[in-house]
Amino acid sequence: MKTYNCLIVEDSEASVVLLKNYLNDLALFETITVCSTLDEASLVLMQQAIDLIFLDVEIHTDNGLDLVKQHKTLPPVIVMSAHAHYAVNSYDLDVSDYMQKPFTKARLLRSLNRALNISIERESVTTEQAIFLKVRRRLKKFMFNEIDYIEALGIYAKIHSGKTFEVVNESLAVLEKRLPTKLFRRVNKSFIVNLERITSYNQNNVFIDEEKIQVGSTYRDNLPNIFRGLENAVKDLDEST
Known part of the structure; x- marks a missing residue:
């Protein structure tokens, strides 16, 4: 940074x-x-x-x-x-x-x-590799490659990294606009995931290590083509077994 x-x-x-x-x-x-x-x-x-x-x-x-x-x-x-x-x-x-x-x-x-x-913005600073977000009264740096996923918490959000998280003074809707879409995608009403941190996925869920996050049907089209391609592959595999 x-x-x-x-x-x-x-x-x-x-x-x-x-x-x-x-x-x-x-x-x-x-x-x-x-x-x-x-x-x-x-x-x-x-x-x-x-x-x-x-x-x-x-x-x-x-x-x-x-x-x-x-x-x-x-x-x-x-x-x-x-x-x-x-x-x-x-x-x-x-x-x-x-x-x-x-x-x-x-x-x-x-x-x-x-x-x-x-x-x-008033509550955040975005650069090529990181975003600074208000945590309590100070801006804290979050490197994009260290964020696993972001969870809605009312008008706030929880940024998860490994086994820890921070509550930031921004809503999930605001963060969705501030984060680079090539790395971060919203997968349901309550979660944004870092695509590079996904370890596996199927038709209905993405997994970040042991954490399972459901993909909402209305958000599926927002995922990259690779996810839709994998979904088709999973369907074909299910039909052949």
């Missing part, structure tokens, strides 16, 4: 605290470096591998956009300002996004989706 190194170029302590709180809640960032001047930011960019920059426009007496002009190659840049008129100049410099202060966490998530090419 990839994590990111972030640089915040901002001279307002209150703005830094708010932004860092938002970012820390996501558990996506390995490091968050803060600079209050453009010179400090340029030095960090020379010394560290940075994956994302949050850049305030008004840095003391400097224009933060000068940082973009001074560096030919930069990671994705999200520009921030309390003044809307800076937006045009920002997009002319091909930045990833422009956020007008004060911004909400939901607005920040949209910017991160665009800048990092990932998928983040």
